[in-house]
Amino acid sequence: MTTTVGRARHRAEAAYADHVAALVTPVAASADAVEAPSADADLEAAYAALANIRPDHEALIRALYLRGLPREALAQELGLEVGTVNVRAFRARRALRDEMARQATEDPATLVPM
Numbered sequence: 001m002t003t004t005v006g007r008a009r010h011r012a013e014a015a016y017a018d019h020v021a022a023l024v025t026p027v028a029a030s031a032d033a034v035e036a037p038s039a040d041a042d043l044e045a046a047y048a049a050l051a052n053i054r055p056d057h058e059a060l061i062r063a064l065y066l067r068g069l070p071r072e073a074l075a076q077e078l079g080l081e082v083g084t085v086n087v088r089a090f091r092a093r094r095a096l097r098d099e100m101a102r103q104a105t106e107d108p109a110t111l112v113p114m
Contacts, residue, residue, distance in 0.1 A: 049099040056100070057092035064089055 050058050063069045069077075075085045 045100060046096070047094075049096055049103055052099050052103075053092070053095045057095045060085075060088055060092045061096060098106065 050061060060074075062076050064071065071082055071085050071089070075082045078085070080088075
């Protein structure tokens with residue numbers, strides 16, 4: 001039987017996966033729109049931001065989202081509860097988002113649509 005927490009977690013992970021996919025999917029340009037940065041520029045901005053966040057946040061994001069390690073496996077590897085990994089993943093994503101926003105204000109050419 002699926003619990004309410006399990007369903008909520010599944011919805012949150014699906015929403016985040018959609019958000020990550022949107023970051024790497026090129027934006028279709030309209031006739032009125034300013035040219036959007038290329039997918040390569042988006043990835044460069046994400047990797048630059050990743051290099052500027054705390055090392056533990058960077059390692060967590062790399063393990064979960066770039067290597068695709070399941071949360072349960074990462075929790076076991078780190079000797080933590082899955083809930084603790086979820087909280088740390090949330091904080092790491094927030095740190096990455098904040099760093100990307102900070103970089104975008106410094107250089108608007110690197111702005112990644114969210």
